[in-house]
Amino acid sequence: MTVGPIGAGRAITVALAVALALSLAGSAYAGVTGSAAEVEAVPDDAIHIDVVAANGSGCPPGTVRVITNSDRTGFRLRYSSFVAEAGGSVDITDRRKNCQAALLVTVPPGWTFAVASAEYRGRARLDSGATALHRTNYYWQGSSENNQADHTFAGPLNGAWRADDKAYALVYKPCEEQRILNVNTELRVDEGSSTRRNSISMSSSEGDVDTLFTFTWRRC
Numbered sequence: 176m177t178v179g180p181i182g183a184g185r186a187i188t189v190a191l192a193v194a195l196a197l198s199l200a201g202s203a204y205a206g207v208t209g210s211a212a213e214v215e216a217v218p219d220d221a222i223h224i225d226v227v228a229a230n231g232s233g234c235p236p237g238t239v240r241v242i243t244n245s246d247r248t249g250f251r252l253r254y255s256s257f258v259a260e261a262g263g264s265v266d267i268t269d270r271r272k273n274c275q276a277a278l279l280v281t282v283p284p285g286w287t288f289a290v291a292s293a294e295y296r297g298r299a300r301l302d303s304g305a306t307a308l309h310r311t312n313y314y315w316q317g318s319s320e321n322n323q324a325d326h327t328f329a330g331p332l333n334g335a336w337r338a339d340d341k342a343y344a345l346v347y348k349p350c351e352e353q354r355i356l357n358v359n360t361e362l363r364v365d366e367g368s369s370t371r372r373n374s375i376s377m378s379s380s381e382g383d384v385d386t387l388f389t390f391t392w393r394r395c
Contacts, residue, residue, distance in 0.1 A: 216392070217247050217248060218283045218285075218286045219283070220283035221247065221283075222281065223280075223281040224241045224278050224279070224280050224281075225278065226239050226240065226277070227278070227279045227355065228275075228276070228277040229274060229276045229277070230274070230275050231272070231273040231274040231275055232271075232273060232274075233256070233257040233259070233273050233274040233361075233377075234274035238254060238255040238256045239252070239253070239254055239255075239274065240252075240253050240255075241253075241278060247390075248389060248390055249389040249390050251386065251387050251388075252276065252278075252358060252385060252386040253379040253384075253385045254377050254379060256378055256380075257272060257274060257360075257362065257376065257377045257378050258272065258362070258374055258376040258377070259272040259307070259362040259363055259364045259374065259375050259376075260373065261364040261365060261366040261372075261373050261374075262302075262305065262366030262369050262370065262373045263370070263371050263372035264372075265372055270363060270364050270365070271361065271362070271363045271364075272361070272362050273360065273361040274360050275359045276357070276359075276360075277316075277355045277357055278356045278357075278358065279355055280348065280355075280356055282348070284351070285394055285395050286392060286393070286394060286395065287347045287349070287393060287394075287395055288347065288390040288391060288392045288393070289342065289345035289347045289348070289390070289391050290313060290322070290345075290388050290389070290391075291345060291389050291391040292339065292340060292342060292389045293311065293313075293324070293339070293340050293342075293386060293387065293388050293389070294337065294339050294386070294389075295309060295311065295326070295337065295338045295339075295377075295386050296337050296377075296383060296384050296385055296386070296387075297309065297336055297362075297375060297376055297377040297384050298334065298375075298376045298384060299328055299332050299333070299334070299336055299376070300332070300333050300372075300373060300374045301328060301329065301330030301332040301333070301364075301369075301373050301375075302330045302331060302366075302369035302371055302373055303331045303369065304367035304368030304369045305329075305364065305366050305368075305373040306327060306328065306329050306330070306364075306367060307328045307362070307363065307364045307373070307374075308325065308326070308327050308361070308362070308364075309325070309326045309327075309328075309338065309360070309361070309362055309375065309377075310323070310325045310326075310360065310362075310363075311323070311358065311359065311360045311386070312324070312359050313356060313357060313358045313388075314357055315346060315348060315349075315355070315357075316357065317354065320344070322340075322342050322343065322344075322346075324338070324340040326338040328375065330367075330369065330373065335383070335384075345391055347393065350395035358386075358388075360377070360386070362375050362376075362377065363375075
């Protein structure tokens with residue numbers, strides 16, 4: 176995992192927590208985990224990903240969208256109103272924002288995939304003494320296996336940030352089944368000793384800001 180600012184400022188990695196629980200015996204997920212050695216070529220046919228639900232203080236209705244990569248190697252998740260703020264005259268409820276996006280993924284017959292890595296981009300405005308947290312976890316509907324990553328940032332920081340994570344284990348979507356991929360993201364700010372407004376944002380309106388999930392494919 177790597178994490179850091181782009182341009183001015185600095186960022187500190189505090190933790191990467193990957194929670195991987197054992198699959199239930201006899202569940203639909205038995206046998207769907209794997210290693211990078213099992214990777215197959217990318218399918219020729221298109222994939223479809225739809226946002227079927229988005230809930231949370233960081234994503235009002237209509238503010239989350241998905242853009243699939245034309246080469247079928249992954250997708251980008253974009254938010255248009257996702258920002259946490261603290262300090263100054265900001266309401267205390269704005270210091271933590273979250274969004275859970277439910278994505279329906281349809282792939283060509285005979286193929287399945289796992290999320291292999293994620294790249295997160297955002298912006299932050301943090302005075303000296305202020306800190307911020309970005310946290311994301313993602314998992315398949317019905318699966319007990321969950322990948323989670325935490326990234327923390329400390330002021331002074333005024334500009335873009337980026338963090339990269341690799342999945343600890345590959346959890347494949349069950350073959351020939353439609354399942355929801357849940358992506359739960361949280362942003363937090365603590366103004367600390369700062370008396371001014373501080374923020375961390377993943378709003379695409381601020382420029383090159385999104386989350387890129389990269390696939391690992393294999394044949395069923």
